[in-house]
Amino acid sequence: MPYSETAHYHVVAEFLSTLSNIRGGLGTLFVPFLPAMRLPDVDLRGKQAIVTGANSGIGFESAKELAKMGARVILACRNAERGEQARREIAQAARVEWQKWGARDLKRVDILINNAGSVSNVLTKTRDGLEYAYQSNHIAHVLLTLLLINREYLAPDARIINVSSIAFFSCPPMDEHNTDSSDIMVNHREGDNLPWDTIVKIYDRSKASQAVWSMTLQRKLAGSEKWKDTVVQVCHPGIVQSSMINQPTGLGGATGSGVDAFKRFVGMVGMSNEQGAVVPVWLATAEEPGQPDLRGLYWDR
Template sequence: MAALKYAGLDDTDSEDELPPGWEERSTKDGWLYYANHIEEKTQWEHPKTGKRKRVVGDLPYGWEQETDENGHLYFVDHLNKRTTYLDPRLAFTVDDNPSKPSTRQKYDGNTTAIDILQGCDLTGKVVIVTGANSGIGFETARSLALHGALVVLACRNVARATEAMRKILDEWHKAKVEAMTLDLSSLRSVQRFAEAFKAKNLPLHILICNAGVFASPWTLTADDLESTFQVNYLGHFHLVQLLQDVLRQSAPARVVMVSSESHRFTDIKDTSGKLDLNLLSPSKSEYWGMLAYNRSKLCNILFSNELNRRLSPYGVTSNAVHPGNMMYSALHRNWWVYTLLFTLARPFTKSMQQGAATTIYCATTPELESLGGMYFNNCCRCLPSQEAQNEVTAAALWELSERLVQERAGRLAN
């Protein structure tokens, strides 16, 4: 502990800081002891607090413990190719007999994806991340792959996905990553992706629906739907529908839907209170890019809640997340106003690693095992808008989505 920071976390209290000349060390069985270099003595108790502490948990993924020729322990970080005599777990030591419980939140808006995965071994887990070639999606996929998961980068541009895969392998040659083509603006492409994935006979433990477009010019997809609605929402709906049998067979499994706080500033029902397809997939004259984005993100939360209600009895849970405010990513390229706003707000925004944290939290943290139907921001559960919590609207959206896909089923079969 002392002044150690590991993976962005500082787990020290001021009262635990060591006096000058003292050093913290650990034994092979995890107990801490303290060396006084001035008086040349060692002791078990902390020189200021009198507490005994121990190291807990497995080493962070990629680390190994070795012994040098003098019998001293040292630690090898294979991911970053470095060695140290300082146990990387010292940032997470605990009191052997704590006098009072800690009230500090474990993770927050400053937490990174790598922070959350500290000590996590995902070997044997299979993950799909849509839109994984850049931005938050790339950091999500990278973080999972560096901790042992087999990660499928599901992207529209396979060349960019392959380049993203190469970057991950350059960082750690043992990473298990694959690139597959998935164009969410085409239901046929979604169908082909699902068929290709199933042909691999792999389980699917985590499905992260991350891909999205923002403030795009009005266009219709090949399925005659407004592109923001289809890419951000309906394409993911169809993907989950096609893969739900694999998810169920792989249970416990998780789905994470990337939404946005902007879902709070819109509605998807008409004045009579019914779902209105003209609001979800508007004509060119009724289209405003920001509003279309907000509506698609509201759909994501409603879908996540309904998906959890339907599949949680089978061991598949779903949660929705907000990654962060005003984050610089490829999403901004379609709207110069967003670029300007980001330039002004950049000192206060999250990094891509921080943006991926809440997704990683919902995808992997043990405390959410078997829990779903929730919305998270800054790795903390919060309530979405009242409309996003409307179970009747969620069920109606599901039925409408099934109908939209079924109406195009004949076209998909050709």
């Protein structure tokens, strides 16, 4: 049963949200002392999966695990060269291929992991006029998912796993004026270097959008006869030592005491990409998260 919009009074919802944030934060501190999580032994032969951002990080490890389970995996990558390199590295585990979208007919998609994400230290607009991180972290996944649904490429019992972040708990209330960070774009010119607090604010909003949309999508699909068996989940995979930390156009190019402290924190408690992939892959393959009363939820490692 997906989250109900009227399950709690506003003050109760805020209290529960605060408790979740505290629990998640404390849990992060203990990750280095906890045993590694393991995935169930699942046979995915005959299944097809799409993983976005599959050329590196959590996306790469998720694609590799799904391939090991026997799934046919499509690596949805922005960069063809990096996608081909990822394919070669994963090919020893199972059949994985890179092809341009639309180069062949798709079979039905059983698993969709919307993982691709980015963070930018300069204000960048896409050709659609949207803030870059908002589009890559959220809007692009909305478009991909809806295209698969509307064109009926998605299996009726498919699982849609959206990778968000515990960071969205720090996000202030959002509305039509700030969800896409247009309020920030008004005060900065494209190409401006962004201060640390603004970088965080943009990222948090994009991940909050991903979480809210996931729950809304589950409610919509649950009310449709055709898609009532589709499972939508959103998750925080954990604090991961991903490549985003050092990318020159991302946090690697940001300066200031805030970003330095964050990098030190990630260095102390951050987990490997392999462990970061466990939660989304578990949600995509295990029996428990497919139960009707556990659909449309936010899962924290």
